[in-house]
Amino acid sequence: MKSFSIFKRGALSLCACAVTLATLTVTAHAEDLLAKVKHDGVLTIGTEMQFAPFDFLQNGQHEGFNKDFFNEVGKELGVKVKFLDLPWPSVLPGLEAGKFELVGGPVTITKARMARYAFTLPIADATTALLKRADDKSINKPQDIAGKPVGGGKGSAQLAQLQAYVAHLPGKADIREYIDNNQAYADLAAGRIDAVGNSLPNLAYVAKQRPKVFAVVLPTFGAKTYFGFVGRKDADSRALIDAVDKIIIEMDKDGRMAALQKKWFGLAMDMPQTMPAINF
Template sequence: MQLLDRRSAVIRTVRLAALGVAASMTFAGLAHAEDLLAKVKAKGELTVGTELQFAPFDFIEDGKQAGMNKEIFAEIGKELGVKITFLDLPWPSVLPGLEAGKFDMVAGPATITNARMERYRFSSPIANATVAILKKKGDTSITKPADIAGKKVGSGKATAQLAQLQEFGKTLSPEPTIQEYVDFSQSYADLGAGRIVAVANSLPNIAFLAKQKPDVFEVVEPPFGKPVYFGFIGAKSEDAKSLMDAVDAVIIKMKHDGRLAALQKKWFGTEMSTPDTVEKASF
């Protein structure tokens, strides 16, 4: 009987110890879930990866960063009480950099797609991202998107715009030849030089460029892509949730008080209605 009592006591001790370990792991997990936002606030700095070749969101003007992202993140920094530090990288290395923990989140912005939502946490949308065609001013061979059939066109490497161009191209006969570019600035340079006949990018981007250089470029109407939105990107993990929740709160507040609409009008020439959240993308 004593042996059984001792054995029962040992079992109870092991079970209690296991429960204690599980409880400590649970509390550690809860604490870890607040780590990124707490870390950002403790450091007083939010580090953001981006590519400064994506006007009007991020670009270089007179040797300095300019664009809508800079102004949105300035508001985010004010609300969170931290300074914003941007890191400029080629777009194909930005998302891997986020996954490697080299920065806290990504500005971009990036098109919100179902595949990306499985891997990343997106902010509340900040703009419409429907894809359209940019051509050289006066090119009468392209009057509608389908006219790129059999022609050499370009888009950004590893972008949702490229994916939509490839999908659209398969519906045409003959299919266009698609050139992939590390950044869109290179594609615009090749378009201007006549090495390609069109560039596929989101409507806000090419509308801004056509507005800046009306004698060089023009937009082909209507857009050919599926209706989608732009959002900023964070890690899809418990430790990043608090930070992304805080960023969402600022962006939604900006939507409701008119600050975001004012920035859209400044940079796109028009206001864009966007949902507070995207549960399912159009592709």
Template sequence: MESNVMGKTVKAALLGATLLVAGFAATAQADTLADVKKAGTLAVATEMQFPPFDFLENNEYKGVDRDLFDEVAKELGVKAKYIDLPWTSVLPGLEAKKFDLVIAPVTITKERVKRYAFTVPISEATAALMKRADDKSINRPEDIAGKTVGGGKGTSQLAQVKEFGQTLSPQPTVKEYVDSNQSYADLAAGRVDASVNSLPNLAFAAAQRKETFAVVLPPFGKPSYFSWVGRMGDDDKSLIEAINTALVKIQKDGRLATIQKKWFGMSQELPTTVPEPQL
């Protein structure tokens, strides 16, 4: 009887060890890039209310990110599945593994690099201001003292204008919006005196409505960059590396410059590694 019990105990122990090893092996083999290539589809999310990077025109998704990620998907040999979400849902959705990458432009900051894996930059992102074209009272960033400024909630540009505002007297009132387009609408209507966003976004908006808007130069923010983001961790490391390889190739062969000229009217020389954030 004792021998029988001991035999069962040994078998149970061996089975447990086998399952444990198998579990470790499965964990070691988990790889998002391999899964994506096997499925043939890469699910990416953005907010399609952020021109010229992401926007809808006649219900068709267009912009810098669409054109650029189409090229990245070709390099990876997969099809892109584009998901439209409010900005406030994009990063939480990534962490919840509802998709594999965020292509909404995310400013590289010291806090965010602790939480997310950034790709190499896809655009410059220095914060600037836009005013109404007929407003003669704002000619430089410091002229927003005592005025009302609108910007997208949760963006680094909004955080920067709040910090900048603290250096002014009287301090400006900062109004938060769900997306930048709402801020622009209130600016045109006279409900705010200026809108804050990245310089590329504002340059595009002003170019589209020259009679309504004008960019306030120079930009007031610290030099910064937009990137795409993935999850931290070994499972997603190969995916980010593959995307970085594709982005560098696209920059070197001129495809990135073509996309930039299409949407910005000019090209930008970008770092080919993730820069140390200044924000």
């Protein structure tokens, strides 16, 4: 009996050690990417520098909301932030291939994307609006684009909203897809198209920079949508997403987020503190 008890205690001890080791392994695995970023001292963000006011080049220098926001993230995490400027169609594939930790962009939060990627909490309103030429008196509300040529970003959620919207208008609009939003704005200014559909923050910034050329058409239309930053949907990335979410909440509470929104969008936006129900 004594030897059996010793054997039993030894077996239980080995089981307990195995469970403890397994728990530590799972915990370490869940924190791998955040731990790696802190160990390396660098958080790398993949984005496209053609998406003002979030990321854009001014006199060859990176500017925008994302630069300011991730500077705050870098301070909180104690790391440097590195941005990679890529063509937008290669950004999400680059994330999946592990070339960087997060996507800047930002990206419109949709059901389909949430099934494939991990999103941070919303950082801005992504609801679709229209931009027109400032001297165009024929477009005063979204319905007025019926029968007109309109531009939208290829593969964007705003393009999908625009397509769904014009499908119910009389004299359906001729929608032209652009990989580069700046090219869409250039075609609008030149009269080759009559409006551009994009998120309200993007268009408000463009109109603010060139008020004699462009004007925003309100109200917005389509589903209420939000922008967030994107990580890989795996256990390694969860701790990093959670850390960024915590910083977003802190910035909402202490006013830093509102200050950045006013600086880059011209207005502060009341963002949800938890992930909202996404119906699009």
